[in-house]
Amino acid sequence: MPELPEVEINARNLRRWLGRKSFTGVTLPPSRVLRPAASAEEVRARLEGRRVQGVDRRGKWIRLRLDSGDALYSHLGMTGKWVERPTTGAPLPHERACLTVAERAVCYTDPRLFGRLQLKGRGERLPEWEALGPDPLTDGLDAALIKARLAGKRRSIKEVLLDQSLFAGVGNVQGTEALFFARIDPRRSAASLTSAEVERLVEAVGQTIARTLEKESGPKLVYVEEAGAPNPFLVYGREGEPCPRCATRLERIVQGGRATVFCPRCQAAHRRPR
Numbered sequence: 001m002p003e004l005p006e007v008e009i010n011a012r013n014l015r016r017w018l019g020r021k022s023f024t025g026v027t028l029p030p031s032r033v034l035r036p037a038a039s040a041e042e043v044r045a046r047l048e049g050r051r052v053q054g055v056d057r058r059g060k061w062i063r064l065r066l067d068s069g070d071a072l073y074s075h076l077g078m079t080g081k082w083v084e085r086p087t088t089g090a091p092l093p094h095e096r097a098c099l100t101v102a103e104r105a106v107c108y109t110d111p112r113l114f115g116r117l118q119l120k121g122r123g124e125r126l127p128e129w130e131a132l133g134p135d136p137l138t139d140g141l142d143a144a145l146i147k148a149r150l151a152g153k154r155r156s157i158k159e160v161l162l163d164q165s166l167f168a169g170v171g172n173v174q175g176t177e178a179l180f181f182a183r184i185d186p187r188r189s190a191a192s193l194t195s196a197e198v199e200r201l202v203e204a205v206g207q208t209i210a211r212t213l214e215k216e217s218g219p220k221l222v223y224v225e226e227a228g229a230p231n232p233f234l235v236y237g238r239e240g241e242p243c244p245r246c247a248t249r250l251e252r253i254v255q256g257g258r259a260t261v262f263c264p265r266c267q268a269a270h271r272r273p274r
């Protein structure tokens with residue numbers, strides 16, 4: 001499932017492929033990716049001939065700003081991806097939208113259809129975009145502010161890390177990795193973290209995002225859940241393997257319906273900073 005780094009790579013590719021270019025063709029087969037679902041023809045008409053002024057990303061959302069004042073929002077859901085192909089080429093499997101600029105077709109593919117494309121007019125807002133908290137990459141995270149916002153939160157820090165109003169773009173993979181980097185037990189209540197631990201966590205979120213961007217960047221992005229994909233992560237998806245730091249066997253638990261892998265030794269609950 002694409003998280004901040006994967007969405008950022010999609011956004012960078014879109015910027016490179018579409019930035020300052022005009023759509024010479026738009027293909028939008030109706031699908032549940034398009035919201036509202038019945039608007040395919042209207043959306044196509046509003047995109048045709050328009051020029052892309054800029055591509056933004058916040059959390060797991062991408063926004064294409066057009067010269068008409070409209071904005072096309074894209075959420076990649078679980079399997080969504082923007083890819084390019086020659087306009088003369090055959091459609092890719094699971095194409096849900098294609099934006100053509102000169103010789104290049106930039107297409108949104110999504111096998112499982114959990115993604116979303118939504119056009120908003122000038123002055124219209126997308127509530128999900130507005131509700132996002134600070135983005136670790138574009139805004140940076142303020143440890144003191146986060147410490148204050150964690151106070152009173154009795155849920156586990158792992159579950160709270162996935163709250164998009166606190167850590168926009170962090171998902172199960174980045175949350176799992178960040179807790180490992182920060183040596184924090186994922187089962188600890190969010191409110192129990194000390195200031196020093198929150199500082200470590202904030203730094204760790206930045207580290208794991210930077211590390212993932214370095215490993216995955218490029219035009220041919222592959223998600224870790226795809227069949228045969230490599231796993232570039234230190235602990236995510238590696239239960240039963242030795243901890244890369246201390247060789248203790250990594251354990252898997254389920255929190256809020258999501259799997260967390262952690263090192264019971266490096267991330268021991270009793271560990272306290274000096």
Ligand SMILES: [Zn+2]
Nearest residue numbers: 243246263266
């Ligand atoms: Zn360890």
